[in-house]
Amino acid sequence: MIELFLSQLLNGLVIGSVYALIALGFSLVFGVANLINFAQGALLMLGAFFAFTLIQWGLPIVVAGLLSIAATAAVGMLVERLALRPLRNAPAIAPLLSTLALAVIADAGAELIWSAESQPFPSPLQSFVVFVGGAFLTGVDIATFLVALAVMGGLMLFLSRSWTGRALRATAQDPEAAAQMGIDVALMRQVAFGLAGALGALAGILVAMYYQSVFPQMGVPFGIKGFAAALLGGLASIPGAVLGGFLLGIFENLASGYVGEGSRDLIAYSLLLLVLMVRPQGLLGTGRLEALGGVAGASGAIPTTSIIASLGGATARTRNRVLQPKPWMVLAVIALAALVPAIGSAYVVQVAAGCAVFAMLALSLTLLSGSAGVISIGHAALFGFGAYVCAILARNHGWPPAAILPAAAFGTAAMAALATLPAIRLTGHAVALATLAVGQVGYLLFLNWIELTRGPMGIAGIPRGSLFGLSMQPLDRQYWLALGLLALCYLVAHRLLESPIGRTWRAIREDRPAAHAAGVPVLRYLVLVAATSGLIAGLAGAQFAWLQAFVSPDSFLLETSIVLIAMVVLGGMGNIAGAVLAGVLLALLPEALRAFDEWRMIVYGLVLLALLRFRPQGLGGVK
Amino acid sequence: MADPFLSIEAIDVFYGPVQALFGVSVTVGAGEVVAVLGGNASGKSTTVKAALGLVQPRQGRILLEGQRIDGLGTHQVIARGVASIPEGRRVFAEMTVEENLRLGAYARRGDPPAALAAALEEAFGLFPRLAERRRQAAGTLSGGEQQMLAMARAWMRRPRLLCIDEPSMGLSPLFVDHVYDVLARWKAAGLTILMVEQNANMALQLADRAYVLRNGAIVVQGAAAELAGDPELRKAYLGG
Structure with missing residues (x-):
């Protein structure tokens, strides 16, 4: 027994030290640039691959590692140049999405250059083994732990003793005051990104040595873990990042040792949610004065609670022409779209039906994130919930669509209200994290609750049944049903947004404390918007299940949530017509880009980047 | 007044579509203390921010010792021998008093460590209260102590021009007197100062010359002693 405990504890310390390195990268950038850098995972992956290539060229592993760290630091600075600097006056969410776009490009680029397959990474110390009591450590474990510890110590010294380190901390606390000390604030942001790149590369190399392999998809899971560790410790706190990394590593290893390997991530994210609910500022977030981010990064991080305010704190000064068609115009367009089956092939109808589903999802999320300002990076879980409700009721219990639609709608609405509860008291970046954790927990349940969801195999052969005596088997009818539901949801959303309820949602988004002070029952309104959003997402999910006749966890990955939030931003926060268009x-x-073949995701990322750069207020304008 | 140390020449400043300054010109001679006065939203803070490079003028130019500094970043202006005591003090709340002071000397980071250590001790000599709280986080100081810290921090720069935005804001009368005592000593030592102040009576006792702004334009300027009784000054504050 004690052997298992000791061995999992030691493993946790080793992997935790890697998480801590990644978390430090997040924390530095968050403190100085007030931005969650979603490209951190991509930096980790690139660092591992740079080292891999250099070793293939015949360089010794230490030299290759150092060169890779330098190269990745340069890539980190490039991220600042491309994702942050051009977007200083854009809404606060825009740079975050633009780092996501860069991550997409990096992942797809790595697949092009190095192939999507896993490749062996040399790990010279693996055969060296030390026994500690009943547990053992390999040379790689020891090297990882010692290198990580040394780097953390060095970083602490750098931040507290050197001119540049102190300037970094000053910039994190108050950039304008820092500038008046003579500190080049823009340079400090670049330094922070460079350091994040270097830390990411180091973590990547250690991970590659640990698993003795490199693969392009390695960035995402470690990026998320590092992010979770950073938040666990308090996003802007440097000691917090270290503590968070170690705690996360130890907890998930104990969980996988005692409960089973499948529960590792589930426990990690549940722990994160728990911390967010009890201590939203993270373990060392506030009250600890040596924290890096301080006042600016304590909890909300965005000076106002408004997500459409720019990073500078002022509301976006870019001109905001708002696309707001009359409802009948949107209905007319939907009616026109109903003619697609008459002119297009089955493939075209299938694509069009997919568009209708995503339009509903974008509509659903723009109510929650756009109008009410609760940024959600976990919406795919609600979409999936609706899809699984439909799949299980239709296939296992033979329910007809007329019963499934309300079940999926109201079931998901209730689920949404429940799932949003942990996020509801939070503001700013913490909300994004809580919803991310909820989304991941949802995905992991789809994946691991095998008795109910059949796990990774998914549920196939979902019958479409018949609605009001009409067989829904033909694709055209499914498509029309999707359009009908979209039209209905659009009208409901429009009515809600034009009513005092919609105005209250926008008021909460703009200034939550003011809404509280004005006597608005904020929590009730947020539960209402979450439920409404969930209702529409549930309908979209059911529709999706019928269309595909198959659901599996792969459709509800983090990537889907990211695409959904991108739709909301591109449509213009809170603009339902824009959301439908962007959806x-x-x-x-992706269909239009099929001609680009394996370049598809790169082009996709570039288009996203360009849209954020040149029209950060969205296609439809913020409403 | 042949060769002013700082010369702001007919600048227009905009915040988005809103114009905040209309052709404002201010000069500060070497060794002179110049006050910019005015009521709320008169543009007085914007004038100092333009000199510091925190906002950029759309028209006009700004010269420091005959060299153009408009268009430069704030850190570049500071690098030319300027220090700033920002509005609302803006101390680095989570850093210690000593770290704040060291950051004040950031522009002098090339100087030998012994010189910086000596400057630190001088600063503590100037403000004994700060010496007692040397290892304390700046955010735990009282408002008055924070103002002392902001002043000491700017002094660490060893500036040739000191820009001050509202030194008396939010302070008790006792601390206001203390602030002005220190400023008077610095003036006597020959420091060139550009200050913005709501408290016209205090500022006019210290300053050599003053400008009065209203709605983003200068309405009256002249020697401090003459301005004290000027009806335009009253109008600028009462909005008449």
């Missing part, structure tokens, strides 16, 4: 466009884009 259709982004659902069409």
Whole structure:
């Protein structure tokens, strides 16, 4: 027994030290640039691959590692140049999405250059083994732990003793005051990104040595873990990042040792959610004065609670022409779209039906994230919930669509209200994290609750049944049902947003403390918007299940949530017509880009980047 | 007044579509203390921010010792021998008093460590209260102590021009007197100062010359002693 405990504890310390390195990268950038850098995972992956290539060229592993760290630091600075600097006056969410776009490009680029397959990474110390009591450590474990510890110590010294380190901390606390000390604030942001790149590369190399392999998809899971560790410790706190990394590593290893390997991530994210609910500022977030981010990064991080305010704190000064068609115009367009089966092939109808589903999802999320300002990076879980409700009721219990639709709608609404509860008291970046954790927990349940969901195999052969005596088997009818539901949801959303309820949602988004002070029952309104959003997402999920006749966890990955939030931003926060438009466009884009073949995701990322750069207020404008 | 140390020449400043300054010109001679006065939203803070490079003028130019500094970043202006005591003090709340002071000397980071250590001790000599709280986080100081810290921090720069935005804001009368005592000593030592102040009576006792702004334009300027009784000054504050 004690052997298992000791061995999992030691493993946890080793992997935790890697998490801590990744978390430090997040924390540095978050403190100085007030931005969650979603490209951190991509930096980790690139660092591992740079080292891999250099070793293939015949360089010794230490030299290759150092060169890779330097190269990745340069890539980190490039991220700042491309994702942050051009977007200083854009809404606060825009740079975050633009780092996501860069991550997409990096992942796809790595697959092109190095192939999507896993490749062996040399790990010279693996055969060296030390026994500690009943547990053992390999040379790689020891090297990882010692290198990580040394780097953390060095970083602490650098931040507290050197001119540049102190300037970094000053910039994190108050950039304008820092500038008046003579500190080049823009340079400090670049330094922070460079350091994040270097830390990411180091973590990547250690991970590659640990698993003795490199593969392009390695960035995402470690990026998320590092992010979770950073938040666990308090996003802007440097000691917090270290503590968070170690705690996360130890907890998930104990969980996998005692409960089973499948529960590793589930426990990690549940722990994260728990911390967010009890201590939203993270373990060392506030009250600890040596924290890096301080006042600016304590909890909300965005000076106002408004997500459409720019990073500078002022509301976006870019001109905001708002697309707001009359409802009948949107209905007329939907009616026109109903003619697609008459002119297009089955493939075209299938694509069009997919567009309708994503339009509903974008509509659903723009109510929650756009109008009410609760940024969600976990919406795919609600979409999946609706899809699984439909799949299980239709296939296992033979329910007809007329019963499934309300079950999926109201079931998901209730689920959404429940799932949003942990996030509801939070503001700013913490909300994004809580919803991310909820989304991951949802995905992991789809994946691991095998008795109910059949796990990774998914549920196939979902019958479409018949609605009001009409067989829903033909694709055209499914498509029309999807359009009908979209039209209905659009009208409901429009009515809600034009009513005092919609105005209250926007008021909460703009200034939550003011809404509280004005006597608005904020929590009730947020539960209402979450439920409404969930209702529409549930309908979209059911529709999706019928269309595909198959559901599996792969459809509800983090990537789906990211695409959905991208639709909301591109449509213009809170602009339902814009959301529908962006939903259709982004659902069409991968199809339209099929000609680019393996370059597809790169082009997709570039298009996203360009849109954020040149129209950060969205296609439809913020409403 | 042949060769002013700082010369702001007919600048227009905009915040988005809103114009904040209309052709404002201010000069500060070497060794002179110049006050910019005015009521709320008169543009007085914007004037100092333009000199510091925190906002950029759309028209006009700004010269420091005959060299153009408009268009430079704030850190570049500071590098030319300027220090700033920002509005609302803006101390680095989570750093210690000593770290704040060291950051004040950031522009002098090339100087020998012994010189910086000596400057630190001088600063503590100037403000004994700060010496007692040397290892304390700046955010735990009282408002008055924070103002002392902001002043000491700017002094660490060894500036040739000191820009001050509202030194008396939010301070008790006792601390206001203390602040002005220190400023008077610095003036006597020959420091060139550009200050913005709501408290016109205090500022006019210290300053050599003053400008009065209203709605983003200068309405009256002249020697401090003459301005004290000027009806335009009253109008600028009462909005008449």
